[in-house]
Amino acid sequence: MKYMFLIYGNEEDWTDDEREACMVESMKISEELATQGKWIDASPLHSVSTATSVRVRSGQSQITDGPFAETTEQLGGYYIVDVADLDEAIAIAARLPPAKKGTVEIRPLFPLPKLPETVEARVDHGN
Secondary structure: OEEEEEEEEOHHHOOHHHHHHHHHHHHHHHHHHHHOOOEEEEEEOOOHHHOEEEEEEOOEEEEEEOOOOOOOOEEEEEEEEEOOOHHHHHHHHHHOHHHHOOEEEEEEOOOOOOOOHHHHHHHHHOO
16 A cells, blocks of 8 residues: 655754754665665655745635645655555654654555556656
C-alpha cells in the first residue's frame, strides 16, 4: 500500500544545525527504505514564506502569499512509501526526525486508474 507522509512543524523551532542533522538522518532512512524497495519519493519544501495559495471563488482566482491557513505548524516536506500496511507506515514515520518536533501525518494514496499511453508520454515529456 502506498502512503504519503506529510511533515508538519514550526519552521522557527529548528536551528540551522538541527535542520542539517535532520536532513542527514532523513536521507539515511530514505536510503534504507530504497534498498528495501519501499521508498518512492521524498523532499523537503522551501520555507512557507515562499508559498503561494490559489483559491477559485465564483470563477475568479484569488492568489495570496503564504499558506492557506494560519497555523503554528507548516507543511515542510513529504515522503511517499510503498509498505505492507498502516502499522509499517507508522513505524517508519515514528523514526523520522521531524516527528520529534512536529507532526508526521500519514495518508494512504488513492490509486488512480492507469493513464492511457498517450497521456503518460505527454506527462513524461512535458508536452
